[in-house]
Ligand code: IPE
């Protein structure tokens with residue numbers, strides 16, 4: 001049976017869900033927050049150590065400003081409202097991505113959440129925000145060159161946002177779309193990928209548990225026979 005240390009998720013389909021049921025894409029983003037909580041709680045129960053959630057890509061800036069502002073406000077309110085619950089739950093929050101260009105107020109709240117949960121160790125939740133895998137890799141190579149080090153797998157990994165985090169065992173993408181959309185291209189080299197037809201707000205505990213169980217019975221070869 002394969003142990004599960006790290007689950008990564010591309011939480012897709014919020015906009016379509018909102019349009020379908022509430023005539024508003026943003027309503028779908030709001031509904032998606034519930035699924036985040038379900039998945040966090042279940043990950044703790046299953047003793048998963050890392051959960052990496054794709055919340056906003058470097059390409060998502062191309063969306064209407066109103067939707068972008070809504071997404072950032074939603075995250076900010078979530079962090080403020082749920083901080084005590086996160087602390088109590090033993091959840092350590094971390095953000096990965098090009099964070100410096102995010103709105104200053106949001107950055108402050110993100111730092112607060114990271115600081116207040118920094119000593120927690122039940123589950124580390126990495127929220128990928130303004131995250132793009134290609135620029136992450138380019139940046140790693142630039143740092144290696146600057147330090148006049150050799151380009152090796154180890155040196156690249158040590159300069160990714162995910163430094164010291166094991167590569168994901170499982171990637172889940174909801175929303176009936178089968179692509180990676182610039183997410184963890186390096187880190188997913190040997191990850192088992194599960195695509196889910198359901199939109200993110202409809203994804204539930206049972207769906208999540210089913211994927212975890214499927215993973216456990218897989219034969220992982222890593223190039224061996
Ligand atoms: C994923 O849902 C969340 C973000 C990208 C922020 P989408 O907003 O992409 O939902 P769809 O794919 O348009 O339905």
Ligand code: IPE
Pocket residue numbers: 010011012013054055056057060177179181
């Ligand atoms: C990927 O979803 C990014 C996040 C879930 C944050 P998108 O909806 O942006 O991906 P594409 O554009 O359909 O590939």
Ligand code: MG
Pocket residue numbers: 012013014175
């Ligand atoms: Mg989408």
